[in-house]
Amino acid sequence: KQEVTQIPAALSVPEGENLVLNCSFTDSAIYNLQWFRQDPGKGLTSLLLIQSSQREQTSGRLNASLDKSSGRSTLYIAASQPGDSATYLCAVEKTSGSRLTFGEGTQLTVNP
Amino acid sequence: GAGVSQTPSNKVTEKGKYVELRCDPISGHTALYWYRQSLGQGPEFLIYFQGTGAADDSGLPNDRFFAVRPEGSVSTLKIQRTERGDSAVYLCASSSQPGLAAEQFFGPGTRLTVL
Numbered sequence: 001k002q003e004v005t006q007i008p009a010a011l012s013v014p015e016g017e018n019l020v021l022n023c024s025f026t027d028s029a030i031y032n033l034q035w036f037r038q039d040p041g042k043g044l045t046s047l048l049l050i051q052s053s054q055r056e057q058t059s060g061r062l063n064a065s066l067d068k069s070s071g072r073s074t075l076y077i078a079a080s081q082p083g084d085s086a087t088y089l090c091a092v093e094k095t096s097g098s099r100l101t102f103g104e105g106t107q108l109t110v111n112p
Numbered sequence: 113g114a115g116v117s118q119t120p121s122n123k124v125t126e127k128g129k130y131v132e133l134r135c136d137p138i139s140g141h142t143a144l145y146w147y148r149q150s151l152g153q154g155p156e157f158l159i160y161f162q163g164t165g166a167a168d169d170s171g172l173p174n175d176r177f178f179a180v181r182p183e184g185s186v187s188t189l190k191i192q193r194t195e196r197g198d199s200a201v202y203l204c205a206s207s208s209q210p211g212l213a214a215e216q217f218f219g220p221g222t223r224l225t226v227l
Contacts, residue, residue: 004154034215034216036218042220042221043116043203043218043219043220043221044155044203044205044218045218046215046216046217046218049215089154089155091154091155097143097160097162097167097207097214098160098168099145099157099160099168099171100145100147100155100157100205100216101157102154102155102156103154104152104153104154105154
């Protein structure tokens with residue numbers, strides 16, 4: 001059974017810092033990995049999707065990497081801003097179109 | 113609308129009652145998913161539809177939970193004889209044709225509270 005772990009559970013940083021969020025998964029046979037952002041009381045917003053054949057994806061200040069063989073992904077946020085404060089979730093998909101298995105998330109607070 | 117919509121946004125019910133939660137996916141998306149999220153946890157999979165049929169319902173916790181998607185668009189999640197442990201946020205997601213590394217796009221969720 002696939003298990004997804006995110007470290008740290010919570011992170012508080014001053015504005016402007018670069019930071020890394022970690023995600024690990026136990027079964028390396030995945031189709032893709034997706035990073036999401038969730039604001040309090042809201043649904044999930046997709047940030048980046050990395051296919052299993054890819055090693056990284058970038059969108060603005062966000063960069064996500066994937067090392068499938070070691071079962072790890074990282075989300076790098078450059079020059080963090082207070083508006084980045086949210087919970088970040090990673091999720092893996094085993095086969096195309098199948099369920100997502102989520103980690104418990106990292107709650108990020110960026111202090112002005 | 114452009115995104116996934118869910119109604120109601122909040123539902124408060126009493127233990128033992130029946131509830132229906134509705135999901136309206138992005139137009140043209142053939143795949144539809146239901147997840148459940150408890151406080152402080154990541155979402156947990158419930159059921160996945162491809163078109164009108166349930167392709168994977170292995171996440172439904174018991175036979176009190178049932179979902180339909182009769183015309184391949186809107187889906188309804190039905191919970192019979194609700195229990196306090198059913199209290200959670202129920203999230204719906206949709207994606208375009210599988211096989212294209214399609215992202216799942218999520219709705220805002222329905223917060224269900226069973227008193």
